[in-house]
Amino acid sequence: MRNIKLTIQYDGTNYNGWQIQPNGITIQEILQKNIKKITGEDAKLIGAGRTDAGVHAIGQVASFKTSSGLSSDVIKRALNANLPDDIRILNACDAELDFHPRYDAKSKIYVYVISNFTVISPFLYRYAWKVPHKLHFEDMCNAIEFIRGRHDFSAFRASGCSAKNPVRTVFNISIEKSDTIHFMDIPFAGNFLKVRLEADAFLRHMVRNIVGTIVEIGKGKTKSEEIREIINSKDRRLAGPTAPARGLFLEEINY
């Protein structure tokens, strides 16, 4: 038996998220079907992060057990030959048999892109949340400091979240502002905010709920310091709305 580790990139726009479910096509489903096509085996593909419908991945990691004799490079090429253009295998390799993409992850990095401008480019709208309101950047910077560290993140957790323990450690959180963003190396003018979060793991909708709350703070609807009370309350109703999926990228899984 072997354990094949895949690094996967996908544009989540046309998918109903990572995890197989009754309605809509998912990334996991398409990958499993293609693994079966190549190995002849019914593999269960375990992903490091269950991205929501519309969320993108730059470096998702997943693994599956197989008794196939195909080299990992052949598996990679055969999968890419069969997969749709919006899902690509960047790397395939043999991992330890007990390697688990989720349990073994030391940290995960998500990036969220906000376009804080009245018009959003046709090339960017699938990859950013358009927030045309005036945002107070400093207040948003102050707010994120309260997120850093080890907290019970119940206030930022979706109702359907199945995690037993709501405590997570946010190692890093940053927010960057820029007046251009590069697409195909071409600079596009606007006003862009990028929120980057690194944590040991994330609750369901945690990044999107944090971003939604930070944007409320940027609009002046909530004060920066209130985010501490929101965390302490463990009450989802006190946090801001869930930011849309399209601006979210699973950037990297660290082992």
Place this chain on the structure above:
Amino acid sequence: MRNIKLTIQYDGTNYNGWQIQPNGITIQEILQKNIKKITGEDAKLIGAGRTDAGVHAIGQVASFKTSSGLSSDVIKRALNANLPDDIRILNACDAELDFHPRYDAKSKIYVYVISNFTVISPFLYRYAWKVPHKLHFEDMCNAIEFIRGRHDFSAFRASGCSAKNPVRTVFNISIEKSDTIHFMDIPFAGNFLKVRLEADAFLRHMVRNIVGTIVEIGKGKTKSEEIREIINSKDRRLAGPTAPARGLFLEEINY
């Protein structure tokens, strides 16, 4: 009567090109329908460049005559409120009544992106031509020098091209190589070539046929110097295949 000049950006993936035609939805058609919705008038929108199906525009320019009393800013906002997300008006302003987007253009700039790598990212495949073959960059650099200047470009002209005069002046042509390309400011590794062409005007498929020929030279199928003979022959059959539309961007129109 007024003459409204629009600067337009679009992702050409889902359209049958700029110009209205019997089959498929075009950018011009969608814009004209929305201009009618806003002004109540049947306007004829004149574009600076007739981009092919699948070709993108970063800064297309077009104009239409109207007797509407709406300010140009209101026209811009009303169009953007009604247009699909993959077409955006970047700017609208009142131009001279005799302004003509095509005849008055001093130069047009097109950019063509090639991904010279075995795998292309799900975020980039709509915007680059994937050429997995080994390409000799220096030969391609030598070849483009023959393109520069005033020539009869019949050899690079599509059969359906309606231009009376096939002579065009290429002011600038460059080819750049890089091992990363930025998408949402995130660096994507690979091997990318960018061909940029500035000319007084272009014949139909001229950029795509030049790029297709340069790639043949990169593959070693044609010698750099042969491009001079191809130009002199005025024979389309001697030039390379037409490069796919997806890698092409109309970048800028200069007046």
